[in-house]
Amino acid sequence: MKTFSVFLFFSALTWLLVQLSKEYTQIVQVPLTYINAPLDKSLSAEKPQEVDMRLHEQGFYILYYRIFRPKLTIDLAKTEVDGNHLVYEIENNRNAISEELGIDFDNATFLDSEIQIPFQPKQERRIAVVPNINVNYAVGYSAGEGVQLEPDSVTVSGPKSIIDTLQSVPTLPINRNNINRDITGQVKLDTTHLGMLSFYRDEVGYSLEVEKFTEGSVQIPVEVRNVPESLNLAYFPKKILVYYQVNLEDYDRVKPSSFKVVCDFKNVNEGEDYFLAQLVEKPDFVNNIRLSERKIQFVIKK
Template identity: 25%
Template sequence: MKRSNSFIKNSKWKSFLFFLFLASLFWLLTKISKEFIAPVSATIVFMNVPETVSIKETNADEITFNLFTNGYEFLGYKLKQPSINVDVSKFKNENNTIQISSDELLKEINEQFPSTRAVNTLNLDALRLKVDPIVRKKVPVVINNKVTYKNGYRLIGAIAVSPDSVFVSGPQKNVAEIDSVFTETVLLELLEDNISKKINIIVPQMAGISMSNKTITASWVVKEIAQKEFEIPVQVINKPSGVIIKIIPNRVKIKVDVTLDHFNDITANDFEVFCDYDERNTDENFMIAHLRKKTEWVEHIELATQKIDFLIFKE
């Protein structure tokens, strides 16, 4: 009998809680279905920004206004903040400031919300956008590369980069700080043949910066190298008249690196070694030897001796 009474009491208590939940739910649904005026915050999205300017990051990116809405919609706005698109091209830029009045903002907002939802109050009297003029500047491209060559092979000339410069565009202050742009690092090992690679350019980490090109093509001309030695007579230029100058040594050795396809074309006549008497060291009686080449086929030249002693005799 006691167990039966306990079961009845538990059933009544559960029924009471169930109907209390339904009543609370009905009350809540009734409340949030009612319409009222509430403040709503929205993110500002600037659209159709003229190509001649950029919006500064310090500008306001959020706006608050009173909206006639119901609880369902208000809850949705709290869970997911709405956004307002502002067409910047509609408004005039004066002294790098675009001013949008509260009336113009209200018009933009009301056009984007349901027609039954009226917006009537903003948290500002006007939206003043500070803008930077967009400028364009041509800067060189610097290639980052780590390259090794097979023994006996070498890069001929410089790495060919195309294009070798790009136009960077952006806010005047940021563009002024850019003197060159760099590529991603290229790793090449033990090259023995010509090679070309497309490489990405690293965009400078500055607000509003864009580039005319995002990639370049770099080319390496690689050839096998051999070494030749020559003994070249030393000449003296700017020699005064009425004297005889004896130089020691009067011939110097040079070592040159030449590509195999031009190895037999290079002769001693392709080089000159000279000393300038006007640049002599009068305290120790010596001159510095300089080398002049007459060919483009030589990749590297090594002058064995640069210090040339001299003696002066009267004629």
């Protein structure tokens, strides 16, 4: 039985090799993939997924194409527009097809002379780019303005239903620590979950001007507004300190008269005996402002 089985195996193998070495004509399905889609067009979900090819080759080759199914890449940059279809001509791309599939056109024939890919026009819109850049400064340093992007908006195209609801796109996150000098760089856009849209650029430049800052303080009188004339009201403290951070070069420009702190009697709830101080005026070139007191106590004299 062992000897018989060995001879049977080799006989079957020999028969299979002989059969596969013969030439056959078969139709095989070649899967399609697409690259370089036009930014102003959206391919339809009904686009062709495969194309039929008549192959006249030895059985080995036909078996290979049926098992491994090599794909044909359709470069949409090489198509022509015909109505609402992109047309890929087989004859005009013989060399690329032959090289990718490893076929000889003397032994292979596509049943269709062209591949028609339906599309829909995309709507274009320019949307803002929002920086997702977190900066921690070294002691004594800060920035007068936030991170600047160049450009600060990008053109995007896609289905109208999506484009109309999209207001902005963030950048990928960047964290910079202990910064004490100007920084610049490039950052990619975060297009996660936006694969159905086409962005005309996928990254923007960012910059941040870092300056030497110092902290100062000024004493500002508290102004009380909207107190009824019938009330005799006393409040304290009558002055509070306003702490601020300013560029070292602008330190001498800071004047107490540039600040104003007010309390509004209209904002006092029944039963309360204090105001909440609010800073309503400040110089444009100072930041990180805080008040030494927020609650201003008051009493009503009878």
